[in-house]
Amino acid sequence: MSESQLWNDVDDYFTTLLAPNDDTLAAALRESEAAGLPSINVAPNQGKLLQILAQIQGARRILEIGTLGGYSTIWLGRALPVDGQLITLEYDLTHAEVARRNLARAGLDKIAEVRVGPALESLPKLADENPEPFDFVFVDADKVNNSHYVEWAVKLTRPGSLIVVDNVVRGGAVADAGSGDPSVQGTRAALELIASHPKLSGTALQTVGSKGYDGFALARVLA
Numbered sequence: 001m002s003e004s005q006l007w008n009d010v011d012d013y014f015t016t017l018l019a020p021n022d023d024t025l026a027a028a029l030r031e032s033e034a035a036g037l038p039s040i041n042v043a044p045n046q047g048k049l050l051q052i053l054a055q056i057q058g059a060r061r062i063l064e065i066g067t068l069g070g071y072s073t074i075w076l077g078r079a080l081p082v083d084g085q086l087i088t089l090e091y092d093l094t095h096a097e098v099a100r101r102n103l104a105r106a107g108l109d110k111i112a113e114v115r116v117g118p119a120l121e122s123l124p125k126l127a128d129e130n131p132e133p134f135d136f137v138f139v140d141a142d143k144v145n146n147s148h149y150v151e152w153a154v155k156l157t158r159p160g161s162l163i164v165v166d167n168v169v170r171g172g173a174v175a176d177a178g179s180g181d182p183s184v185q186g187t188r189a190a191l192e193l194i195a196s197h198p199k200l201s202g203t204a205l206q207t208v209g210s211k212g213y214d215g216f217a218l219a220r221v222l223a
């Protein structure tokens with residue numbers, strides 16, 4: 001058996017047992033695929049991890065950067081109370097429209113808002129609204145801008161908030177300081193910012209599973 005087949009089998013077991021897709025989550029993936037969206041959503045067990053982390057935070061307000069078809073948004077939205085708010089930023093109008101339909105089917109359209117445009121334009125507009133601080137931020141868009149997203153996340157959160165940055169391993173290339181891949185350099189810049197930022201305490205983990213070899217960084221906002 002290949003290594004990746006083994007990772008898949010173990011993820012299937014974990015997911016079936018602990019984080020199964022219900023009809024709504026399955027429909028979100030089906031509709032995303034039918035609309036031609038790439039299958040780059042989080043795995044179900046990672047979606048459940050995000051949900052549990054948001055619940056541990058007691059999150060009332062969540063910011064997501066990178067919506068795709070709203071699959072991770074549904075996991076996160078379900079962590080919120082009925083008067084909670086989730087803002088998710090998406091560059092691609094087609095992705096945003098699929099996500100809006102998926103969120104409506106999930107009954108989350110009252111608390112989850114999809115904002116369309118490049119996140120680096122949406123974030124300053126959001127800041128201009130002087131929003132209440134976000135309790136949880138999930139960064140999962142274009143990796144080249146990861147350090148900018150972490151900077152914005154710090155501005156838009158409060159002491160105790162949690163920032164999760166997805167896909168930080170880059171197939172192992174994250175350890176290569178000389179990599180010519182802008183996504184690797186963007187991710188390294190984000191990790192170095194987390195390491196050096198006086199208001200952040202962070203770590204990063206490698207993972208394997210149905211989505212292959214990957215990993216994520218976690219950073220807690222300090223007082």
Ligand SMILES: C[S@@+](CC[C@H](N)C(=O)[O-])C[C@H]1O[C@@H](n2cnc3c(N)ncnc32)[C@H](O)[C@@H]1O
Binds near residue numbers: 040069071073092095
């Ligand atoms: C990895 S996918 C998000 C997956 C989603 N979080 C999930 O797990 O279901 C990344 C998304 O970020 C969007 N994106 C890429 N660059 C962006 C940018 N500059 N601003 C906003 N969204 C962007 C892409 O169009 C894509 O839909």
